[in-house]
Amino acid sequence: MGNSNYLSATNQFNLYGGGAGQGYDITGSNGSIASGFYRSQIGNAAAKWESSITSNIGIDGSFFNNKLEVVVDLWQKDTKDLLYPLTLPGVVGVRSSAPYKNVASMSNKGIDILVTNRGTLSGDLTYEVTGIASFLSNKITAIDPSVPYFTAGGTRLSTNVVRNQPGYALSSFYGYKVIGLFNSKEEVAAAPTQDGAAPGRFRYADTNGDGKINDDDRQFLGNPIPKFTGSITLTLKYKGFDLNTNLYASLGNKIFNNQRWFTDFYPSFTGAAVSGRVKDSWLPTHTNTTVPIFESASNFSTNTQANSYYVENGSYARMQYLNLGYTFPAVVLNKVNLSRLRLSVSATNLFTITKYSGLDPGVGGSADQNFGIDVGNYPVQRGYNVGLSFGF
Amino acid sequence: MKTFITKGTVATAMLVMVTFACQDKFLDVPATGQLSGTQLTSKAGLDGLLIGAYAQLNARGFSQSASSFNWVRGSISGGEANKGSNSGDFNALTPYQTYQILATSGEVNAKWSAMYEGIARCNSTLRLLASAGSDVTAADKARISGEARFLRAHYYFELKRNFNMVPYVDETKDYGTGIEAVPNNADIWPNIEADFKYAVTNLPESQGAVGRANKWAANAYLAKTYLYQKKYAEAKALFDQVIASGVTSDGKKYALVANFQDNFNAAKDNSSESVFAIQAAANTGSSDNANPDLVLNFPYNTGSNGPAGCCGFFAPSFELANSFRVDANGLPLLDGSYNSAANQLKTDQGIASSAAFTPDAGPVDPRLDWSVGRRGIPYLDWQVHPGLDWIRDQTFAGPYSPIKFVFYKSQDKSLTDGSSWTDGYSAINYNIIRYADVLLMAAECEVEVGSLATALSYVNQIRSRAKGTTYVKTAAGANAANYQIGLYTAFADKAAARTAVQFERKLELSGEGHRFYDLVRWGTASTVLNAFIAYESKLLPVGYTGAKFTAGKDEYQPIPQQQIDSQGKTVLTQNPGY
Numbered sequence: 008m009g010n011s012n013y014l015s016a017t018n019q020f021n022l023y024g025g026g027a028g029q030g031y032d033i034t035g036s037n038g039s040i041a042s043g044f045y046r047s048q049i050g051n052a053a054a055k056w057e058s059s060i061t062s063n064i065g066i067d068g069s070f071f072n073n074k075l076e077v078v079v080d081l082w083q084k085d086t087k088d089l090l091y092p093l094t095l096p097g098v099v100g101v102r103s104s105a106p107y108k109n110v111a112s113m114s115n116k117g118i119d120i121l122v123t124n125r126g127t128l129s130g131d132l133t134y135e136v137t138g139i140a141s142f143l144s145n146k147i148t149a150i151d152p153s154v155p156y157f158t159a160g161g162t163r164l165s166t167n168v169v170r171n172q173p174g175y176a177l178s179s180f181y182g183y184k185v186i187g188l189f190n191s192k193e194e195v196a197a198a199p200t201q202d203g204a205a206p207g208r209f210r211y212a213d214t215n216g217d218g219k220i221n222d223d224d225r226q227f228l229g230n231p232i233p234k235f236t237g238s239i240t241l242t243l244k245y246k247g248f249d250l251n252t253n254l255y256a257s258l259g260n261k262i263f264n265n266q267r268w269f270t271d272f273y274p275s276f277t278g279a280a281v282s283g284r285v286k287d288s289w290l291p292t293h294t295n296t297t298v299p300i301f302e303s304a305s306n307f308s309t310n311t312q313a314n315s316y317y318v319e320n321g322s323y324a325r326m327q328y329l330n331l332g333y334t335f336p337a338v339v340l341n342k343v344n345l346s347r348l349r350l351s352v353s354a355t356n357l358f359t360i361t362k363y364s365g366l367d368p369g370v371g372g373s374a375d376q377n378f379g380i381d382v383g384n385y386p387v388q389r390g391y392n393v394g395l396s397f398g399f
Numbered sequence: 400m401k402t403f404i405t406k407g408t409v410a411t412a413m414l415v416m417v418t419f420a421c422q423d424k425f426l427d428v429p430a431t432g433q434l435s436g437t438q439l440t441s442k443a444g445l446d447g448l449l450i451g452a453y454a455q456l457n458a459r460g461f462s463q464s465a466s467s468f469n470w471v472r473g474s475i476s477g478g479e480a481n482k483g484s485n486s487g488d489f490n491a492l493t494p495y496q497t498y499q500i501l502a503t504s505g506e507v508n509a510k511w512s513a514m515y516e517g518i519a520r521c522n523s524t525l526r527l528l529a530s531a532g533s534d535v536t537a538a539d540k541a542r543i544s545g546e547a548r549f550l551r552a553h554y555y556f557e558l559k560r561n562f563n564m565v566p567y568v569d570e571t572k573d574y575g576t577g578i579e580a581v582p583n584n585a586d587i588w589p590n591i592e593a594d595f596k597y598a599v600t601n602l603p604e605s606q607g608a609v610g611r612a613n614k615w616a617a618n619a620y621l622a623k624t625y626l627y628q629k630k631y632a633e634a635k636a637l638f639d640q641v642i643a644s645g646v647t648s649d650g651k652k653y654a655l656v657a658n659f660q661d662n663f664n665a666a667k668d669n670s671s672e673s674v675f676a677i678q679a680a681a682n683t684g685s686s687d688n689a690n691p692d693l694v695l696n697f698p699y700n701t702g703s704n705g706p707a708g709c710c711g712f713f714a715p716s717f718e719l720a721n722s723f724r725v726d727a728n729g730l731p732l733l734d735g736s737y738n739s740a741a742n743q744l745k746t747d748q749g750i751a752s753s754a755a756f757t758p759d760a761g762p763v764d765p766r767l768d769w770s771v772g773r774r775g776i777p778y779l780d781w782q783v784h785p786g787l788d789w790i791r792d793q794t795f796a797g798p799y800s801p802i803k804f805v806f807y808k809s810q811d812k813s814l815t816d817g818s819s820w821t822d823g824y825s826a827i828n829y830n831i832i833r834y835a836d837v838l839l840m841a842a843e844c845e846v847e848v849g850s851l852a853t854a855l856s857y858v859n860q861i862r863s864r865a866k867g868t869t870y871v872k873t874a875a876g877a878n879a880a881n882y883q884i885g886l887y888t889a890f891a892d893k894a895a896a897r898t899a900v901q902f903e904r905k906l907e908l909s910g911e912g913h914r915f916y917d918l919v920r921w922g923t924a925s926t927v928l929n930a931f932i933a934y935e936s937k938l939l940p941v942g943y944t945g946a947k948f949t950a951g952k953d954e955y956q957p958i959p960q961q962q963i964d965s966q967g968k969t970v971l972t973q974n975p976g977y
Binding site for chain 2: 023029030031032034039041046094096097099100103154155156165166202274276305311312
């Protein structure tokens with residue numbers, strides 16, 4: 008949400024358009040159409056700029072002859088009148104695009120810390136280490152009174168998977184909480200009424216305890232905003248050698264692994280359910296699993312609903328790069344008439360530590376309304392480079 | 400030097416303008432590539448808006464299931480066909496054959512949204528008509544408002560019979576003026592009637608373009624609206640007029656065409672039987688004008704000697720095909736015995752195309768092979784239906800193919816749109832109401848409040864036409880099957896007449912999206928459909944797993960969860976049972 012989005016100059020106007028796809032063969036010719044128009048956009052003349060108040064207290068310190076530098080920032084940014092095109096209710100006619108309206112307020116609070124320490128370990132061995140840590144808390148504080156919340160994101164499931172609602176973080180996931188798999192017909196019979204319930208299928212939490220699983224039982228299932236992001240950069244130098252590396256970590260976020268709809272359920276796309284997980288599917292003889300029964304049925308208790316089966320811990324740490332180089336000393340170079348010669352090897356994305364089961368926990372999305380939904384994004388590649396640089 | 404002075408003058412002039420002449424108006428630059436207000440309120444502009452309202456009849460861009468054709472809700476839920484293809488492909492439609500539709504179904508939301516999009520376009524037209532330009536005459540206004548309200552009534556009719564309780568929004572309600580706060584707590588039949596009555600009063604008999612609704616289409620639809628409410632007397636009075644005097648928009652007296660199958664042939668569109676149709680056209684620059692809703696409903700993997708080749712959807716049911724069995728008099732087996740072991744049609748279920756198969760030799764209604772594609776019978780002008788080779792997954796879909804809305808080989812690329820991924824985009828009109836439908840609806844009214852003799856004559860008109868139809872022939876010119884059809888001599892009593900009329904509707908209008916709604920309004924949905932499931936699920940256990948029709952719930956689709964989430968539970972109340 009926000010000013011950062013392109014707000015069309017026509018946002019204030021009702022627009023009407025047409026095209027071959029809106030025509031109709033009113034004369035019964037079988038081969039030609041009359042042009043048709045429809046309202047392609049609803050205008051909002053009242054849209055205005057968003058505003059935000061940023062407050063910030065910071066300390067910058069440098070100690071022990073610059074061997075230790077510390078930067079600490081406490082900040083809060085309160086934004087109001089966030090611009091957002093609310094999804095139109097069906098009765099309005101959803102072929103019109105919705106206007107941007109100033110609908111929401113949001114609060115971001117955080118602490119950013121940067122610490123650098125440099126010095127000499129022994130003799131010619133010097134080091135520099137920089138740690139960065141950011142703690143973030145995000146919350147939607149208000150939305151237009153005409154809508155209690157708005158939904159977005161996700162693919163192939165019956166509903167959107169994100170619900171943006173005051174009191175919760177932006178892009179919070181919303182759906183049924185899976186409390187296990189049904190293991191027997193008796194268990195199904197004893198459980199709250201649930202459409203499509205059968206052994207091996209999801210059992211959802213009866214949040215409101217009314218003995219019936221329906222839309223009222225949906226709940227917030229986590230959000231994709233990391234509570235903590237940080238990195239450590241280390242540089243070591245010894246004579247002509249230098250080593251440089253960076254470890255990045257993102258902790259405390261969830262990912263909605265939408266890919267599982269394709270890879271874990273037989274009927275989603277017949278023949279496409281190829282994840283290794285399906286080998287661990289529920290069977291009457293194999294009930295100690297979280298992976299549901301592999302079957303042709305597609306219903307409320309299988310693959311159609313946004314639920315916590317898709318929500319995974321998205322925390323990860325990744326070695327972003329590791330470089331090792333050697334610069335030949337001048338005394339050697341002079342003999343071969345070179346002014347500079349350097350050899351280096353480097354690796355990028357050397358390893359990732361995560362429990363996330365998708366291809367890559369670094370999941371993006373459209374930052375203004377829904378993100379952290381993995382619909383099969385490309386993983387980052389591991390790269391190796393060998394370098395030789397020289398000058399005459 | 401001269402140039403220099405000129406530049407200076409312009410600069411000075413601009414400065415003067417900026418300093419002294421700048422008004423808000425200066426900022427009002429017309430939006431480029433858009434229609435201006437005066438263009439929209441001209442006669443051409445208003446007509447364009449109306450065309451846009453017609454364009455939504457096929458629910459283009461929403462879902463195949465959302466179209467006014469209703470092949471999914473009307474025919475599949477009605478037991479005339481199953482989803483077809485295999486279990487995985489577009490399985491969001493499967494709940495329509497098992498009555499396990501969820502409020503969160505995207506298909507439910509698509510129907511809702513598509514019909515309200517149509518309504519929004521009608522309302523746009525009516526709103527802008529209020530400020531019509533000087534080139535719009537009083538007669539134009541009557542016609543445009545009449546067509547817009549006719550279409551609006553149609554869209555609400557669709558919403559009413561699919562969802563029952565829906566919010567009614569007219570041209571006075573729009574975005575920003577409380578449209579999202581209109582609750583679904585009122586019966587909208589009176590609103591639908593009012594719009595159709597307005598259309599009857601304001602529309603001309605004869606229209607400049609045959610695709611436009613005319614006075615008689617409005618009369619027929621109003622009568623249908625009465626029939627759905629069991630207002631038989633009002634309905635009968637109107638049907639009497641429609642039958643006596645009704646004409647098409649291009650002035651043809653309503654009549655049954657000679658050949659039953661011509662109702663499903665693009666080259667024979669807009670016949671005397673077409674009361675109101677979705678006009679389809681091929682090669683217009685967008686396949687959305689060419690039945691995008693029917694594009695999956697062709698035999699599977701046919702190669703070039705079959706139509707389109709995709710995707711094996713909408714497979715006629717065993718039960719429907721059996722219904723065409725006739726007795727020694729050429730009359731249908733009204734006692735339901737057509738499904739007995741002795742009477743059911745012989746099929747090639749489980750038989751490879753390479754293995755020998757001889758089609759059923761018993762007597763069948765000749766409409767069978769113009770309604771159901773089956774092994775061993777010529778499939779239009781393509782070839783003899785080869786059976787399994789044209790079926791994607793027989794264990795899921797059964798042995799039959801749809802045929803009614805399939806184009807002929809001779810029409811490929813001329814009356815189909817070759818611009819997209821399949822030739823299945825065709826120019827065949829779907830008749831929302833055709834005259835045979837009018838006669839059968841009128842027959843229902845005669846049974847209830849009129850004369851059984853008149854009902855008999857209406858039903859026999861339908862059967863006579865079927866009898867006189869050109870039958871499906873083998874290459875040698877013989878009838879492709881043992882076709883027998885006779886007329887009813889009399890109806891013994893009201894109950895017998897009702898049964899015969901209802902069964903004739905099933906035979907005549909199969910696969911045309913009517914059946915489910917008919918069963919619901921007759922109050923027989925639970926009995927008929929559960930009996931259907933009991934029979935069909937033995938033959939196709941995979942596709943009908945868990946199928947059960949629950950009375951009091953499954954008559955209507957749920958209000959889409961997305962809409963309740965969007966508008967709130969205080970505005971939209973969910974239907975019973977969901």
